[in-house]
Each structure stands twice: as structure tokens, then as C-alpha cells.
Amino acid sequence: MSDTITKVSIIISKGSLEGIYPGLIMANGARAEGIEANLFFTFFGLDAINAKRLGHIKVAAVGNPGMHMASLIGVLPGMSAIATRMMEKKMEAFDIPDIPEFMEMIADTGCGMFACKASVDLFGFTKEDFIPQVQEIITVGEFYAKAAGGEIIFT
Amino acid sequence: MSVETIAGVPIDLNEEGFLTDPRQWSEEVAVELAKREGIDPLTPRHWEVVRFMRSEYEKKGAGPSVRVLGKTSGVSIKELYELFPKGPAKLAAKIAGIPKPRGCI
Numbered sequence: 001m002s003d004t005i006t007k008v009s010i011i012i013s014k015g016s017l018e019g020i021y022p023g024l025i026m027a028n029g030a031r032a033e034g035i036e037a038n039l040f041f042t043f044f045g046l047d048a049i050n051a052k053r054l055g056h057i058k059v060a061a062v063g064n065p066g067m068h069m070a071s072l073i074g075v076l077p078g079m080s081a082i083a084t085r086m087m088e089k090k091m092e093a094f095d096i097p098d099i100p101e102f103m104e105m106i107a108d109t110g111c112g113m114f115a116c117k118a119s120v121d122l123f124g125f126t127k128e129d130f131i132p133q134v135q136e137i138i139t140v141g142e143f144y145a146k147a148a149g150g151e152i153i154f155t
Numbered sequence: 156m157s158v159e160t161i162a163g164v165p166i167d168l169n170e171e172g173f174l175t176d177p178r179q180w181s182e183e184v185a186v187e188l189a190k191r192e193g194i195d196p197l198t199p200r201h202w203e204v205v206r207f208m209r210s211e212y213e214k215k216g217a218g219p220s221v222r223v224l225g226k227t228s229g230v231s232i233k234e235l236y237e238l239f240p241k242g243p244a245k246l247a248a249k250i251a252g253i254p255k256p257r258g259c260i
Binding site: 025028029031032033034095096097105108109110 | 220221222223225231232233236240241242243244245246259260
């Protein structure tokens, strides 16, 4: 093993705000360091590239101990929206881009963006459902071929 | 920390090859540092980014991140990565003789 990382492939499998951002930050940060990077969206992570949904990604208000709030409160209507708005305000203050802008920016860095074929078929999506930055819908085998020679990070 | 002769002048560099004293920088040093990073020659577009990095550092005490560079330097993120494939903010800062920007975004 070499002591420097030259390539990473990051899998995003969750559709919540806290499930999507870490992978995006890691992919963008990799490119900023000159590291080759690929993003692979699977299962609910597909929401991050869904043209109709990526602007409406929410924080999970229920079953999320990190919220420091009883799940009973989290189930109240609008709680997720309130938590998301609070989080977005904070992020804006720290100059973190929202998800649509971040996706465009990451594509501009030259990071690869791919959707998982099994999930796309399962949810009945087509390439037209996704933002234009998504290059291809690929199988898990094709993903491994693209990830060859680098690290794989699952989020 | 090490001292290296770059463009005929002794220059203090840190472990990552960044200048530890931005005052030791000159345009000749920039050309030499760029060569070491595989950027040869430095085109007018490269210079635009390098000079922008330096002026931001002089104003704010730190170089901008890639996102801020893309928004304020007049060079798009896409072009920044074409000019500096091994990381625009990092490489432009190195060539500009200023510390490596530490933002995560």
C-alpha cells in the first residue's frame, strides 16, 4: 500500500441531509487535494441526484439520536422541515453550499457521478429523472471496475 | 522544514513544500515552483489565479478555498481544475508562496 491516497470512490446510500452531505464533502475535498474521485448513488441516496428532489432534502427528525430530541416530538408535522431549516441556516453561515449548488460544483471539479442500476430499476427511475451531471447508470460490477486501484468509502 | 535554493535564492519550505515566509516569494520563484508541480509554462490565466491568491492573502491573512476562488476570482471552478488539475486552491497557494488554505469546502 502506498502512503498517499490517489483515488476514492464514495457510495451515498441514504437520502437524508445528514446522510448525503458527508459523502459530498469528502468527494469535493478529495478533488481539492488533487485526488481522483467518483460518487456512486444507490438506494435512497438517489434522491441527491433526483432533479425533482435534491432541492428538498430533509434532516431525519425521528430515530436520530444526534438531534437530541425525543422521537415523539420528531413525529409532529413539520418537525423535519423545522430541523432542516435550522441546519440550512447554520450551513449558510459557515458558507457551505446547498445540495443543488454543491452537486454542480462537484461535477465541475471533474468528480465522476454515477447512479446504481439496481436501485434505479427498483424505484422505476430513468436517466431523465436525474440531474444532467450524472454521467451514467451503472451496475455494481461496473462500479468496482471504476473504483479499481482506489479506496471505496460507503456512507 | 527545509531550505532549498529556488531560482537562485534560499527559500524556507514546510514539509508539504509551501513557503513558510511569503515575503521570500518572487515571480521567478513562482515559475520554478510551478515547474515542480508539472505546470510549465504558467499561462496568463494561471497568473491571474496566482496573483488573486496573493492579494486575498495580503487582505485577509489566508488564501481562499476552491469554492470562493470560483465565485470571486473570475475563473470558473471547471477552468480552475483545468489549470491546476492537482487541486486549484492548494497548488495556486503553493505557487503564490502563501500557506495552504484550510477550508473543508
